[in-house]
Amino acid sequence: SAVISQKPSRDICQRGTSLTIQCQVDSQVTMMFWYRQQPGQSLTLIATANQGSEATYESGFVIDKFPISRPNLTFSTLTVSNMSPEDSSIYLCSVGENNGHYGYTFGSGTRLTVV
């Protein structure tokens, strides 16, 4: 299965600033997903990022707040803009791939604290 390098692993940021999270995949994948996981909660899908097209955002998430880039089939970034303490979460990227069955591999996550 694909191996995903996600950076940074953690960060502490001042409110009002922005943070860009990167995910690099060791193989070409069509579908990439970005999730937010608030403390003690399950995963919430932010958007689906397909190469060559605009990201598709889920209800409650907007491009101005969470701009996503997907320049090629192995790389994507998620920016958390104008951060507030409510943005403190784990952010995870994930890829979908077919290895006998269609499944999902995750990056190691970015633990973001906004102060």
Add this chain to the structure above:
Amino acid sequence: AQKITQTQPGMFVQEKEAVTLDCTYDTSDQSYGLFWYKQPSSGEMIFLIYQGSYDEQNATEGRYSLNFQKARKSANLVISASQLGDSAMYFCAMREGGTGGSYIPTFGRGTSLIVHP
């Protein structure tokens, strides 16, 4: 209605004993996939096991097995011979539809497992 239900917010098990984590799902699709992931305190999501809706046998991966009861729409994870390193959050997830279906998985709320020495 929730598509994935995990009714156990927390579970405790003694080291070396077996534990079952419950998961029920709701779908009208005939083709779907069920997954279990482990999330330790480090935050990464580790894939454990997969069960396809057409698979006739329960999936097994080492100490992990999936008790798949299709008629009851349940997909419980069984961990045998628990180890201290099994202490983590466990998430059940489902992908609905076959080829051409949605590729977006749905996750349950998770179960926190603590293994006691």
